[in-house]
Amino acid sequence: MNASALPGPATNLQTWIAARAKWHPAEIVFWLGCLLPLLPASLLPGFLQKYWIFDSYLQLLSQIAITALFAISLDLILGYAGVVSLGHAAFFGLGAYAAGLIAKFWFTDPLLGLACAALLSGAIGFLASFVVLRFHGLALIMITLGLGQLLAEGANSATWLTGGADGLQGIRAGKIFGTVEFDIFGQTAYIYALMVAFLLFLLSRRITNSPFGLSLQGIRDNSRRMLAIGAPNQWHLRKVFTISAAMAGIAGALLTQTTQTCSLETLTFQRSADVLVILILGGVGRLYGAIAGTIIYMIARDFFSDVNPQFWYFWIGLLLIGVVSYMPNGLLGGLNWLLLKWRRA
Amino acid sequence: MRLFTTTILAASFATALALPAAAQEVRIGIILSYSGQFADTADQMDRAIKLFVKQNGETVAGKKLVFFRKDTGGIAPDVAKRLAQELVVRDKVDILAGFALTPNALAVGDVSAQAKKFMVVMNAATSIITTKSPYMARTSVTTPMLNQTLGSWAAKNGMKRVYTMVSDFGPGHDGEAAFHAGFKAGGGEIIGAARTPVANPDFAPFLQRAKDANPDGMYIWVPGGAMPAAVGKAIVERNIDKNKVKIMGQDELTGENAIKSMGEAAVGIVTVSNYDFNHQSAKNKAFVDSFFKEYGRNPDIFSIGGWDGMHLIYESLKKTGGDTDAQKLIDAAKGMAWESPRGPMSIDPETRDVVQTVYMRRVEKVGDRFLNVEFDKVENVKDPVKEQMKKEGKPMQ
Amino acid sequence: MFTSIIGVLYDGFAYGMLLFVLSVGLSVTLGMMNFVNLAHCAFAMLGGYVTVSLINLAGWPFLATLPLAFLAAAAASVVLERALYRNLYGKSDLDQCLLTIGIVFVAVAGAAYIFGTLQQPIKVPEWLRGTWVVGNFTFGVYRAFLIVTGLVLAAVLILMLEYTRFGATVRAAVDNQRMARGLGVDVDRVFMLTFALGSGLAGLGGALAIEIVGLDHNFALTYLIYVLIVVSVGGMGSIWGSFAAATVLGISDMAGKYWVPQIGSFLIYLVMVGILMWRPLGLFGKR
16 A cells, blocks of 8 residues: 555545545456346357356356355454454355254245344354453464354254254245245356355445454454554454454355255365365455355356366365466455556556 | 346356256266275276276267266265265266265265166165165165174074174164164074274274173174274284184175284174175176276275166166167166176166165184175065065154 | 373473474574464475375385475475565565465466375384383383484573574574674574474475374464464574473473363463463563
8 A cells, every 4th residue: 555545644634545445447357247147148149159158157157146245244254353263154155054953934925034043153253252352363263263163063062953064954935035046057046146255245345445344454454553543443353353253154154045955064174175275365354355256266167176076175285276376365365466566567 | 236237147046957968968977085994885886886887888878978076075974965065066967876875875865866867876885875866776785685684694694692783873773773682583582782992993992891791692783984893903812712603794894805804713703795896706706806807905885885786777778779868767776676796686776775685604724715605685675664664654754 | 100100291291392393483483583474384295295205105204304395395495485485584574474375376286187186194113113111101112212213402592592603693693683784684584494494394394294293284383273272372583492382381281181171262262262361472482
């Protein structure tokens, strides 16, 4: 960030924040682009139709939207508040099981299910924040990992509730607004996941550009100094941790609702580690980093595992090594750095 | 507006789905976990699938078979379901096959039912899987089928007090329940039931505890992979006398590789199985020889599931004359009976599940090798859980 | 009761020694360079495969393969350190995570490609199998071998660290890297050697672990969690810490599974969370 963008004494804080929060044309293009896959091939000019493959990728795209939302939720605590977690799947899984159990035993309305899942994982996140936020560094990582694993083992033991290793059975599919059904092509799933992800992205964008978001970044960069200027660090952190947990829960609930499956896999260390890798790959501390990381990782995974179902991990590994060697701070961090260099030249 | 686009979309997709795949092809989607913890299961099954196609030709009933292989990377029902949906929508497959893991098979069952696709489960062994779709058949085995048989056998053969030890997750619980049911029905007493963590590096404490309870038999259920050998070694290390305490388990416990690691320690362990490469028959010898020649390894229970699954697909297609309509295929599959390398087997017309001979084996030293030697068998075993469901009048799909 | 206490202590201590050998290298390198090396268990896996291959293909005796498992892992770590790790010293630890997890993925797929997905069978020599029976007690021979190996290694490492010049530079570099540099210690070189030593020990640990926990292509991922737990509970950069943590975790794991098997799978995490609540820096951690 160059010095001229900092709020000088003459600038009003409000105007500075407003300037920061302004939409870049590229962002608008990106979000409009997300609607393109919904365009059926038959509406396109003939010569393009053959190459129009997106409409058969809607299931994958909806899972990308869900994972991106999950990555954004992690970014809020990791990228903006400096809280590293290797157990974030706990909240994802809580949301997933909450949505699944609600749809099995009570009601199938998806939106209401989302709200309940968000409430539950947010509440648990708030309670967990009292424990987790006392730690730093390796201990923080291991405490989050440990608590996440304990929850996963608990879910495995509580077969009567979770269905155990077979996964939760009997999740009824709901209709959005009571009318729109989830279909095998994944149209509804994609529209639904994209809309929810977009709304929560807006919320996150708003948070990160608010005075609250700025004080979080202050805590991340120099927590003592923030304390010295009178910021209630712990409460700020608890607040963002709760929001992040609720968002992760919504992502999990979306997965359950769009696939009508819910398994222990939503709670595993693997999922926590995957989302961390995705976020670092895309670039920590930028919301679009979470999105870019998800898109690249999930598409690379789908592509490589299609080409080579047995050894695709090899190519993903090379991708990670390559990105980290040539693009420090992730894809977007790297791009940003290149852009700055180009402008200066 | 949204409703309008949705309608257009739905219409265009419907036409896309209705378009027949190239009429001279039958497309088969195979969903397995080719990478990760369960990769070896997928490998062994896929080898048998490829061998079957190699030996029986790529053309069935005048149609060419085209295969699509997808990796779930382990237990991941959401991924498995998406892959199945993509196979149906994008690759226009007619048949879904594979499925080593129960949660994945359950999730794909929905797709099979919804999209009306013939589905063949070649391994996943939880009873209820086949109730998920009326177009699904299974060619492997069910966990209760084996373990309930083992329980009754144990009670019949003089064991009174048995300690059970199972991996603490779904399949382990199923094994435990089935063994308990069979053993108690025969008048035996379960004196202790331990559950070991799924990721369990060391069996010593559990076995010690079991030994201290002084049982006359020990039933152990662990998944294939690292655990059988670890259990076998721990049994020796705990100094458990196999003459006094009979060690029993399901086939994986004395899988070929596990016995190799255990060596002498494996001798005397009794297991129950639906297949072993050491099964004595001309048909099996031919199968094992060609498998070994091709891949340098012996086939295992996963291979036989894949092999017979392909047999079922081929024969059903022949019966329908290459018609891939799911109802016609499953009708053709129902009641089909054949001689497999594992012995006689058939598809139960009511439950679409496998009916087969279950073998009791004991590990013995044969020459300089340790092998599972069959000493008893029960013919025409059906899945006991679904037999029970039938009695209670529960629906089969 | 008394017999079972002895048994649990013995078995648990042996398991702890295995954890110690696997994880001590990571603890020291993390403490010294603050380098997050998630690929630590990939080196352990390499050691395991070296041992298995030498025994099964070349017919070597088990003990003779152990030094080679050490050397192979050490050599591989030096190559990677030169080629990849070096660029990321002092960079964000998140980037280090990404690099090393990338290496793990490559190692896992590579192992599956070369050695297949099967569990690797291993036969240790006759004299290492079986048990000694002393009165009421039964002792596994291989566990005694693990205990002796672990104790010898711990003693050698501690003596080396305390009484040699190399040890002094390592301690200096762990305690205050900038000061050590200022005093003319070639920290990069010291680090490379320590890194090689630590990875070599992991390789040795991988080879020793096969008999107890087995070996397949996923080893690099499966055991990562356990190693991280030992390091965090012991405290970064401390050999004593790793030793104590491995012992505590090994014995408590064994004791819990013996007396309260219902919570067997929760135990290691409960112990870790408990200890970290009490001492966030680990038992012997300084920062």
